[in-house]
Amino acid sequence: MTKVKILDLFAGGGGFSAGFANSxxxxxxFELHRALEINEEACLTLENRYGSHRVIKGDITKQSVKDRILNDCKGVDVIIGGPPCQTFSLAGPARSGSIEMREQLRNDPRNTLYKHFLELVEKLKPPFVVFENVEGMVSKKVETDLSQKQEKVIELVCDELEALGYHTKVDGQDRRYQVLNSADYGTPQVRKRIIIIANRFNIDNPMPIQSHVSNYRTIGDAIKDLPIRLPIISTSRMEKLKNIETLKKYYPVSLDAFMDRMEDLTFHVHSEQQGIKELNYQLKDFYENIKTRKNYKINALHNFINFYNLLVEKLEINRFGENPFNLSHQSREHNFRDVVIFSLMKQGSNSARFMNPINEDYDIVLDELYPYARSKHKDTYVKHSWDRPSNTILAHMEKDGLKFIHPEQPRTFTPYEAALLQSFPDDYRFYGGRNAQFRQIGNAVPPKMAEAIGNAILKTISDNRNIIRPEIIEVK
Ligand SMILES: C[S@@+](CC[C@H](N)C(=O)[O-])C[C@H]1O[C@@H](n2cnc3c(N)ncnc32)[C@H](O)[C@@H]1O
Structure with missing residues (x-):
């Protein structure tokens, strides 16, 4: 095999490279020659996957780091990378934050990180470049230095690549960039990203082949077979919980909803998880006891939750086993109000729907339990369904997972589930704590989509052997 060498800039936990590795x-x-990344935990993930000699840990804006890259990466064939995208994002504070926050983002130095990417392209002159970013970059404008005229960042990047001797036009299109949806490439997730493929040979750039346009992979395909995970329910400051009054008002209804969820789960347990049936059995006993007290009693609810937590913790010991990936297939803690919300919501619905009386998902208990400002955050809770691809997996999952509620279990997705929904191979291990893992996973280019991009580039090399191959072989 001929190895086509990649330099992955802003490599994160390595989604882009993981996909190229399969093309x-x-x-x-492809062979990952070097990956540059600033974040400690992401570097650990890369080092363990590819070997520490392939990872350059550092800040791309530092000259010493650039020098090391230039020294180590002479003759590299493809530079791939997605400079951080927070400021171009269509989600989060870039769209809905306060005026100050948006102003801060506008002046964020991360806005210009792509220039360092281009500087390395200019100096290393690889045959191919693949630039990836969030869809929001298509509409993002910046002032150009000279004229102070607003220009689209995406067009600027293309212009600069052209000025460096690269051809950016897409084959059969008038455009120089492509908007790809990861679901079209076999990822069980809808995620739109822009890519620019550029080459030094004046050849129009390929469009990756869409293998799954009419048969999207679903959440069920990706994670239904995983062992059940139950959340620990936090009891600290329960009396202070927002909308605890609603919980009190609908006390039996809320408890029933949670117990029904638990009961449902016992129908799907794997043979090695029979402990969940026992847990449910014991929990039911306890529940029958407190249910008869018609009024809400904080102590009774505390005792009930503590008993549940004890049973879950006991189960935990049985669940870890030998498999290290179990460590990332653990639920975060949730409060009881949220667990009730997760239990009551219908698969495939969100809070904007359950708060709207003209909608078939409208639910008065959920409507009253909803704890956020409705004017700004209507769709904060999203419960996914088995038979559809997931919404875009976000790095924001490190803060909370409310937009990623499991279709059946009363909790949000685990890092392992998020990684599978991003189409990472099931043996891909992320280093760092839960938050660090969510960040690496949520930031990643879905490997299945990256694989299709890589396949398209290898085909272009193969189809243009006379022009491209000599350059790739020459530098070996
Ligand atoms: C969008 S993520 C890239 C994800 C990656 N392409 C993947 O597929 O997994 C951007 C990465 O750039 C890194 N980064 C941010 N600023 C950096 C800098 N100044 N130098 C090097 N890396 C940086 C971040 O830590 C983050 O992991």
């Missing part, structure tokens, strides 16, 4: 065309395959 093939005749005797061509």
């Amino acid at each position: 093939r065309n005749s005797d061509l395959e």
Whole structure:
């Protein structure tokens, strides 16, 4: 096999590289030559996957780091990378934050990180470049230095690549960039990203082949077979919980909803998880006891939750087993109000729907339990369904997972589930704590989509052997 060498800039936990590693065309395959990343935990993930000699830990804006890259990466064939995207994002504070916050983002130095990417392209002159970013970059404008005229960042990046001798036009299109949806490439998730493929050979750039346009992979396909995970329910400051009054008002209804969820789960347990049936059995006993007291009693609810937590913790010991990936398949803690919300919501619905009386998902208990400002955050809770791809997996999952509620279990997705929904291989291990893992996973280019991009580039190399191959072989 001929190895086509990649330099992955802003490599994160390595989604882009993981996909390229699976691309093939005749005797061509990619090899990760070097990955640059600033974040400690992401570097650990990369080092363990690819070997520490391939990882450059550092800040791309530092000259010493650039020098090391230039020194280590002479003759690299493809530079791939997605500079951080917070400021171009269509989600979060870039769209809905306060005026001050948006102003701060506008002046954020991360806005210009792409320039460092281009500087390394200019100096290393690889045959191919792949630039990836969030869809929001298509509409994002910046002032150009000279004229102070507003220009689209995406067009600027293309212009600069052209000025460096690259051809950016997409084959059969008038455009120089493509908007890809990861679901079209076999990822069980809808995630739109822009890519620019550029080459030094004046050849129009390929469009990756869409393998799954009419048969999207679903959440069920990706994670239904995983062992059940139950959340620990926090009891600290329960009396202070927002809308605890509603919980009191609908006390039996809320408890029933949670117990029904638990009961449902016992129908789906794996043979090695029979402990969940026992847990449910014991919990039911306790529940029958407190249910007869018609009025809300904080102590009784506390005792009930503590008993549940004890049973879950006991189960935990049985669940870890030998598999290290179990460590990332653990639920975060939730408060009881949220667990009740998760239990009551219908699969495939969100809070904007359950708060709207003209909608078939409208639910008065949920409507009253909803704890956020309705004017700004209507769709804070999203419960996914088995038979559809997931919404875009976000790095925001490190803060909370409310937009990623599991279709059946009363909790939000685990990091392991998020990674599978991003189409990472099931043996891909992320380092760092839960938040660090969510960040790496949520930031990643879905490997299945990256694989399709890689396949398209290898095919272009293969189809243009006379022009491109000599350059790739020459530098070996
Ligand atoms: C959008 S993520 C890239 C995800 C990656 N392409 C993947 O597929 O997994 C951007 C990454 O750039 C890193 N980063 C941010 N500023 C950096 C800098 N100044 N130098 C190097 N890396 C940086 C962040 O830590 C983050 O992991």
